[in-house]
Amino acid sequence: MYRLKGCRELRNRAPQIAINWFNTFSSSRSTHSVSFVTNITAEDISGSRPAEVQNLVQGKWTRSCNWNTVVDPLNGESFIKVAEVNEREIQPFVESLYKCPKHGLHNPFKSPERYLMFGDISAKAAHLLSLPEVSDFFTKLIQRVAPKSYQQAFGEVYVTQKFLENFSGDQVRFLARSFAVPGNHLGQQSHGFRWPYGPVAIVTPFNFPLEIPVLQLMGALYMGNKPVLKVDSKVAIVMEQMLRLLHECGLPVEDVDFINCDGKTMNKLLLEAKPRMTLFTGSSRIADKLAVDLKGRIKLEDAGFDWKILGPDVLEVDYVAWVCDQDAYACSGQKCSAQSILFMHENWGRSPLIAKIKDLAARRKLNDLTIGPVLTVTTEAMLEHKNKLLQIPGSKLLFGGEELENHSIPAIYGAIKPTAVFVPLEEILKDDNYELVTKEIFGPFQIVAEYKDNQLPMVLNALERMHAHLTAAVVSNDVLFLQDVIGKSVNGTTYVGLRARTTGAPQNHWFGPAGDPRGAGIGTPEAIKLVWSCHREIIYDVGPIPHNWEIPPST
Numbered sequence: 428m429y430r431l432k433g434c435r436e437l438r439n440r441a442p443q444i445a446i447n448w449f450n451t452f453s454s455s456r457s458t459h460s461v462s463f464v465t466n467i468t469a470e471d472i473s474g475s476r477p478a479e480v481q482n483l484v485q486g487k488w489t490r491s492c493n494w495n496t497v498v499d500p501l502n503g504e505s506f507i508k509v510a511e512v513n514e515r516e517i518q519p520f521v522e523s524l525y526k527c528p529k530h531g532l533h534n535p536f537k538s539p540e541r542y543l544m545f546g547d548i549s550a551k552a553a554h555l556l557s558l559p560e561v562s563d564f565f566t567k568l569i570q571r572v573a574p575k576s577y578q579q580a581f582g583e584v585y586v587t588q589k590f591l592e593n594f595s596g597d598q599v600r601f602l603a604r605s606f607a608v609p610g611n612h613l614g615q616q617s618h619g620f621r622w623p624y625g626p627v628a629i630v631t632p633f634n635f636p637l638e639i640p641v642l643q644l645m646g647a648l649y650m651g652n653k654p655v656l657k658v659d660s661k662v663a664i665v666m667e668q669m670l671r672l673l674h675e676c677g678l679p680v681e682d683v684d685f686i687n688c689d690g691k692t693m694n695k696l697l698l699e700a701k702p703r704m705t706l707f708t709g710s711s712r713i714a715d716k717l718a719v720d721l722k723g724r725i726k727l728e729d730a731g732f733d734w735k736i737l738g739p740d741v742l743e744v745d746y747v748a749w750v751c752d753q754d755a756y757a758c759s760g761q762k763c764s765a766q767s768i769l770f771m772h773e774n775w776g777r778s779p780l781i782a783k784i785k786d787l788a789a790r791r792k793l794n795d796l797t798i799g800p801v802l803t804v805t806t807e808a809m810l811e812h813k814n815k816l817l818q819i820p821g822s823k824l825l826f827g828g829e830e831l832e833n834h835s836i837p838a839i840y841g842a843i844k845p846t847a848v849f850v851p852l853e854e855i856l857k858d859d860n861y862e863l864v865t866k867e868i869f870g871p872f873q874i875v876a877e878y879k880d881n882q883l884p885m886v887l888n889a890l891e892r893m894h895a896h897l898t899a900a901v902v903s904n905d906v907l908f909l910q911d912v913i914g915k916s917v918n919g920t921t922y923v924g925l926r927a928r929t930t931g932a933p934q935n936h937w938f939g940p941a942g943d944p945r946g947a948g949i950g951t952p953e954a955i956k957l958v959w960s961c962h963r964e965i966i967y968d969v970g971p972i973p974h975n976w977e978i979p980p981s982t
């Protein structure tokens with residue numbers, strides 16, 4: 428991205444961005460009224476027809492003094508202009524959050540009809556996303572900014588749609604279900620309520636442009652909060668379009684602010700607006716900084732160095748190899764849940780597993796985006812990491828380790844073939860090597876190690892020393908083996924059994940790190956309640972006072 432010069436404050440102008448789904452939708456379903464005009468398709472966004480992304484504050488879409496230009500990750504062409512708010516322009520966002528009281532926009536004692544409103548909004552948005560033309564629009568828009576295969580991008584749209592279905596009807600008010608406990612005397616009862624934080628912030632990364640922001644945003648809204656949302660500018664166009672869709676479905680325009688800015692500006696906004704809670708999804712480095720800056724008023728979905736252990740029972744080698752390939756290399760390894768290290772029992776080492784993973788990885792092609800640009804690590808950095816690993820005694824390149832061929836991916840991004848490097852277990856555990864081997868490379872890159880029966884404690888030791896505990900997989904149907912590994916590890920989302928995978932963040936199970944009191948979750952009712960509400964206890968004590976009551980002695 429680079430900056431365009433010149434200040435053009437163009438508040439309240441009609442958006443000029445492409446919303447292909449909208450055109451299709453309005454022409455095929457004429458009963459649905461709409462309030463904005465669009466003119467190009469996701470495929471047509473280009474250097475000659477750049478799309479624009481705006482900000483939303485205090486109910487108004489706005490532009491800014493600064494335009495950042497996003498380059499097409501596949502060819503380097505400037506194709507999206509993002510109106511980026513700079514540090515001197517954050518005041519309207521600060522004021523907007525200040526307007527929201529700590530008790531939120533709704534709670535069980537205030538505007539409870541809003542719980543039902545969000546049930547209705549969710550139902551309508553789920554319906555819209557289920558329409559083939561709408562889901563195709565979002566799928567292709569995701570592909571343009573965070574290149575991944577059609578199926579992987581569609582998966583995001585599908586999970587988002589199912590999530591919205593899950594919280595339709597009365598399900599939003601059920602999130603705020605309370606409980607009561609009888610008191611010590613007549614007239615006393617204690618009630619536990621789920622209470623909003625009021626003004627809140629959501630910061631999300633580039634890799635899931637739709638799913639992560641929508642699921643967290645809706646969770647925040649359901650519980651009665653007013654969020655300011657900041658998505659990585661590279662992919663913000665997707666969420667900008669989704670907000671317009673949510674407005675069509677009845678979301679009040681003042682309920683969410685949407686800001687495009689760099690990390691430094693967002694940091695400043697958080698310090699000045701003082702949201703009561705911030706949900707941060709992204710790297711551990713920024714997560715730790717914000718935890719300090721915000722004095723702990725934060726929940727985190729941070730980095731993943733995700734592990735998979737193949738147990739002693741070798742079964743279904745083709746299936747396990749396919750899951751390994753998907754876990755490590757789908758979305759070019761840019762899932763926070765991607766398989767970063769594979770510990771295989773020596774029995775698997777004697778099977779054709781690695782050869783099969785190599786063959787599957789070799790099927791991946793740039794032209795269908797089953798492999799593609801890496802948006803936060805350059806080719807040079809990934810190859811340098813590989814070279815450092817290969818200096819460890821006994822390590823070897825299993826496959827990959829080269830730049831992609833015949834590509835036009837710009838040099839600011841990465842482009843390497845799916846890569847696997849073998850490192851001996853004893854070497855991984857050495858202090859000099861451990862940090863290097865367990866460094867998260869957010870690209871198509873994995874470490875492979877082998878262990879013998881009596882070396883399982885060494886594998887468990889390697890897990891114990893990791894700093895992030897997001898996803899994990901234990902591939903075995905040996906129940907005693909599973910018990911042993913589960914009982915001695917902590918990852919928040921752990922798949923176990925023959926079909927175990929590290930990736931997979933559907934709407935039907937919890938996804939998030941464990942072992943960290945700051946850890947957040949996403950997707951399920953438990954995640955929403957934990958992240959977006961706090962406990963409030965109201966103790967009713969209305970009497971009557973016993974008729975023979977007398978003032979007792981002081982205590």
Ligand SMILES: NC(=O)c1ccc[n+]([C@@H]2O[C@H](COP(=O)([O-])OP(=O)(O)OC[C@H]3O[C@@H](n4cnc5c(N)ncnc54)[C@H](O)[C@@H]3O)[C@@H](O)[C@H]2O)c1
Nearest residue numbers: 631632633658659690693694709710713728729730731763
């Ligand atoms: N745990 C999860 O659920 C999850 C999901 C997706 C990605 N991730 C992690 O995210 C990382 C990749 O994403 P990334 O490289 O975009 O992460 P990142 O930390 O660089 O950026 C994440 C977001 O934070 C913003 N940001 C940067 N500095 C900031 C600051 N000082 N104050 C406020 N906001 C700031 C960025 O603009 C972006 O929107 C990986 O480590 C991956 O594992 C985790």
